[in-house]
Structures are given as C-alpha cells and as structure tokens.
Amino acid sequence: MNSRCWPRRPSSPRAAQEGHRHEIRGTPVSSGPYKVVKNTGDGEHVVLARNENWSEKTDKERHAYPDTVDVRSGLDSSVINQRLSTGSGADAAAVTTDTNLGPAELAQIGNDQELRKRVGTGHFGYTTYLAFNPKVKPFGNPKVRQAISYAINRQSVINAAGGSSLAEPATTFLPPQKSFGYTPYDLFPAGKTGNPAKAKELLKEAGYKNGLTLTLTHSTAKNFETSPDVATAVQEALAKAGITVKLAGLEDNDYKDKTHSIKDEPGLFIGHWGADWPSGGPFLAPIFDGRQIVKDAYNFNHAQLDDPAVNHEIDEINKLTDLDAAARRWGALDKKIGEQALSVPLFHPVYKRLYGKDVKNIVISDWDGVLDISQVAVK
Incomplete structure (x- = not known):
C-alpha cells in the first residue's frame, strides 16, 4: 500500500520550483513507525518507509498501516484540493494534514454526493x-x-x-x-x-x-x-x-x-x-x-x-x-x-479537510485541527 500527503508549509513558488536536491544529512533518529529514506529539496519531498526497529507492542498510540508515506510540501492549497477532488492515480490514496476547504470549495462539494463523503471535520483550540x-x-x-x-x-x-x-x-x-x-x-x-x-x-x-x-x-x-x-x-x-x-x-x-x-x-x-x-x-x-x-x-x-x-x-x-x-x-x-x-x-x-477516495481512518485532532497521520490507512 502507498499513501501520499502534502503538508502545507510556507513556501514561495520559486523555492518550490527551484529547490536543490539534498541527501539525508547524518543519520536521523527514527523512533516511530517510519524512517526517512529520501529527502529532496530539503524537505520539499520526503519519502518514509517502515521502521524495522519499531514495534506496535511497545507503542499503542501509533500505527504503521501504509508501507510507505510520500510527503510533498510547498503546493498551493487550491492545487491540493483540486488533486484530492479529482483523485486520479496516486492522488486517490492522498491526504492533506492541514489544508482547509474554503467557502467556494465547500459549496462546490455540496453538490457532489461522493465528495461530501470524503470531507473530514475537525476543530482547533x-x-x-x-x-x-x-x-x-x-x-x-x-x-x-x-x-x-x-x-x-x-x-x-x-x-x-x-x-x-x-x-x-x-x-x-x-x-x-x-x-x-x-x-x-x-x-x-x-x-x-x-x-x-x-x-x-x-x-x-x-x-x-x-x-x-x-x-x-x-x-x-x-x-x-x-x-x-x-x-x-x-x-x-x-x-x-x-x-x-x-x-x-x-x-x-x-x-x-x-x-x-x-x-x-x-x-x-x-x-x-x-x-x-x-x-x-x-x-x-x-x-x-x-x-x-x-x-x-x-x-x-x-x-x-x-x-x-x-x-x-x-x-x-x-x-x-x-x-x-x-x-x-x-x-x-x-x-x-x-x-x-x-x-x-x-x-x-x-476545519474541513478533503481526502482521497482510497483512504480510511480519517481523524482530525480536536485541539490542533491537524490530521492524525498515524491513524491513516489505505483501503
């Protein structure tokens, strides 16, 4: 299984387009379910794979449902929501951690029964x-x-x-x-x-x-x-x-x-x-x-x-x-x-968050409003 997500971070279009490739620096410690196996553009594209040294027996709070997690940052919110809405290819198994739907997007989704089923709701303190x-x-x-x-x-x-x-x-x-x-x-x-x-x-x-x-x-x-x-x-x-x-x-x-x-x-x-x-x-x-x-x-x-x-x-x-x-x-x-x-x-x-059609276990925190990526799984 594969899951893709695009956490939203401040980034200029130029930085997103012209980021330089950086290999993983040093040996980052991975104490959770996943470890970093690829880091391009100093965090613009990160690929995580299962951490063979982690066990759910000693960590009941987190899970390792997908085999890999492909993280992209620096994308515009409208692009993220459009790709999630279309849900073609790998985007069908994609989520966004903190990109909200706006009023116009919600109005559009309101007319689509299938899309309405793919909207998670959360709150932020x-x-x-x-x-x-x-x-x-x-x-x-x-x-x-x-x-x-x-x-x-x-x-x-x-x-x-x-x-x-x-x-x-x-x-x-x-x-x-x-x-x-x-x-x-x-x-x-x-x-x-x-x-x-x-x-x-x-x-x-x-x-x-x-x-x-x-x-x-x-x-x-x-x-x-x-x-x-x-x-x-x-x-x-x-x-x-x-x-x-x-x-x-x-x-x-x-x-x-x-x-x-x-x-x-x-x-x-x-x-x-x-x-x-x-x-x-x-x-x-x-x-x-x-x-x-x-x-x-x-x-x-x-x-x-x-x-x-x-x-x-x-x-x-x-x-x-x-x-x-x-x-x-x-x-x-x-x-x-x-x-x-x-x-x-x-x-x-x-907060209203759209997610891919092949994704399940959507949990949005009720104090920081961010999707709990540790719970996400692919159907």
Whole structure:
C-alpha cells in the first residue's frame, strides 16, 4: 500500500520550483513507525518507509498501516484540493494534514454526493475576538466595552468568516473542548443577531447618549480570522447601536506589529489566539497574566491586565496534577475574566479537510485541527 500527503508549509513558488536536491544529512533518529529514506529539496519531498526497529507492542498510540508515506510540501492549497477532488492515480490514496476547504470549495462539494463523503471535520483550540485596550479612550469605561459586546451580530460575523460550516459562534474565550476547561457562559447575551437596544442603554449610562465614533484595526489579509469581511460585519452591527466604526486596515505584518506593541496598540482591533497544547493555561496565561506583559517586544496581553487575583489563580491551577480539576478551574477563571469585558469572543473555527477516495481512518485532532497521520490507512 502507498499513501501520499502534502503538508502545507510556507513556501514561495520559486523555492518550490527551484529547490536543490539534498541527501539525508547524518543519520536521523527514527523512533516511530517510519524512517526517512529520501529527502529532496530539503524537505520539499520526503519519502518514509517502515521502521524495522519499531514495534506496535511497545507503542499503542501509533500505527504503521501504509508501507510507505510520500510527503510533498510547498503546493498551493487550491492545487491540493483540486488533486484530492479529482483523485486520479496516486492522488486517490492522498491526504492533506492541514489544508482547509474554503467557502467556494465547500459549496462546490455540496453538490457532489461522493465528495461530501470524503470531507473530514475537525476543530482547533482557537478563538477570534475583538480586543480592547482600556488604556485608550473610551475603552477604559467598562460600560462602553459591555455595549459593544451586546451589539455584536455573531451571525453576520460567521457569514463573513465563511459560514456556519467553517465557524461556530463564541461567547467564551476558551474554545468548546473539554481539555481546555470549556465552561459555557454568555455574560452579555446578544442572541444570534445582536442586542442594539441594550447596547444603546449602556452607552447612555456611559455618557454617550448620542452614540460615539470608534476605529477598528484589522488585517487586510484575506483570511477568515481578521479579514476585511469580518471587520465590515462588526462595523455594520455596531452601527445599529449608534456606534460609528471607522475601519483601519493594515498590511498583515504592520497589523501584527501595531497590535502587539504596548506603545502603538490601538483601542480596538480584531485578535485571534490558538493553543500550544490542550489546556486552558496556554490560552489564558499569555493573554491575561499581568506578568507576561511585554513592554519592549511582542505583547499579547492586549488589555494589559495585571490583576493579582488572576495571576495568583493561574499559579494555583498550574500546581494541580489532576487534569480534570485543573480544567474546571481554567473554565471558572475564563468566566471570571470575561466579567470584565476585556474582549468580545466572536467565533471558533471549524476545519474541513478533503481526502482521497482510497483512504480510511480519517481523524482530525480536536485541539490542533491537524490530521492524525498515524491513524491513516489505505483501503
């Protein structure tokens, strides 16, 4: 049996076309089911074969179903999905580890019953949100932040992100997976389409009975996370609550530099965060632990929150060895921080992956959204 896959890696077309051949350097250690037998273009084309020194008897978590795995990188996502869709020749036994289907591709697949059967669904511990910087007026006023929370139309935001097949509404900062400590809550219930009446009421209490004008910073990159479409959906929702939003679109690198700078951070921007491992710690600590505020480099604590009670609770949870108990505490802390309205969770992404017609055992991780290649087999 043979299986082929194309993990998606950043690579320019020139690099993909003009990569130089490199033989395997040294003697790489293979402790798993496969070993490297060919490496061309310094990782652009890698062939793996069974590792005769590995035994499933001592490693129950992984398997060695295909005889060989042929890995290609540097291919455009549209090319990958087209080849998987056609499924001719060796492509019939191909998978992609992390190339998503977009809205247009999903619409096309929706009309093909056979292709619909070959779409795997997964989630990533990831949240897209509106980030407030309370150091910038008027975001130091919690009623203004609460008003914006009530005004958000999550249905329009999800539509802008690609639709309900690719995004799920978020009212919690933690993603909806047990390992993160997910605890359902909705502190500023806006329903599916927003609650502009409640937002106007809070604005009046905050001293803005005639509304106010804000600037929303976002990336101009065409991605589902911080795209102009998502920013426009936020703009339209807030307008119904009497909030005029001016959009400040920045090239992606400029956007990252500005939003992660203590000195230059805007008062309102679209943020996003993903976990490094399946726990509430890598989600809440970098964003809300005051000791992780970085003044002279990339800062991720957008609210510059330095609450001793929050910091202490993070330390206490990190001492726990009972993962279930820790998860419950992370969920409770998420809700406690959420009461301060320092961010507005918008949505959690859903990943759709197409795979070859001769492939089975498709498992997509529910915390990193990547296909588990150790489970894949060929029919």
